[in-house]
Amino acid sequence: MSWELDGERPIYSQLLEQLQLRIIAGTYQAGQRLPSVRDLAQEAAVNANTMQRALTELEHAGLVHAQRTAGRFITEDQGKIAATRTTFALRHANTYLSGMQKLGYTREESLTLLQEADK
Amino acid sequence: MSWELDGERPIYSQLLEQLQLRIIAGTYQAGQRLPSVRDLAQEAAVNANTMQRALTELEHAGLVHAQRTAGRFITEDQGKIAATRTTFALRHANTYLSGMQKLGYTREESLTLLQEADK
């Protein structure tokens, strides 16, 4: 899995988001040990400090916990992971609906458009 | 109508987006004259240069055109405005679907979630 980064938003913020996604998607399993800050930074072609910042925020979110010198570990709380997934999904839904509303689309129009939309 | 700005993304980018929205929503009608850069800047509590940058990009998008000393005017091409609206809507739809896909939701799950979602 690759690290997709654009110059639109702060890198640490994008890293945080993708780390959360990997936990939700199961790329990093519950209880599993994460690669070291330096390894993750190198993997993402990013400075170690920037990755460090993302991991610190990820820890504030309660999805990982650091053990001084042993490394970082994904939370074992499956419920927390599932809750995060739901939170993300609802946020996406609200973002879509409010965005469409600002364009003058009704709720129904927003739904029907989605059924036709293809990538 | 107020100018909602957060510190997440560049201000000029948010201004551009909201200007586009106002044109799409009809707050600024086709052919209508825009307030001056300085007035718009003051209204948005933003530096004139920042507003200027947003307007320049808006002009690149073809939605407005500047007349040296008379001011800026919204395009009279209704089709272009409508096309912009559709483009925005499709982008929202794709953003939603791909975002949900990254969370592991199927297309159907994404649709049903949306039907239940409330603000």
Add this chain to the structure above:
DNA sequence: ATTATTGTATTATTGTGCTAATACAATCGA
């Protein structure tokens, strides 16, 4: 004709995200 307003350009300064290069304390492993 003169004045005010328009878009536009220029220069300087500030704040911050990001990189870079280390340094240190803790502890796991050989």
Add this chain to the structure above:
DNA sequence: TCGATTGTATTAGCACAATAATACAATAAT
């Protein structure tokens, strides 16, 4: 025991968004 690896902290420098303060040419209005 001792070296390697861990998370963490610190300092410096660069790039750029944003602010601030003007300045100028063109032209609409009076």
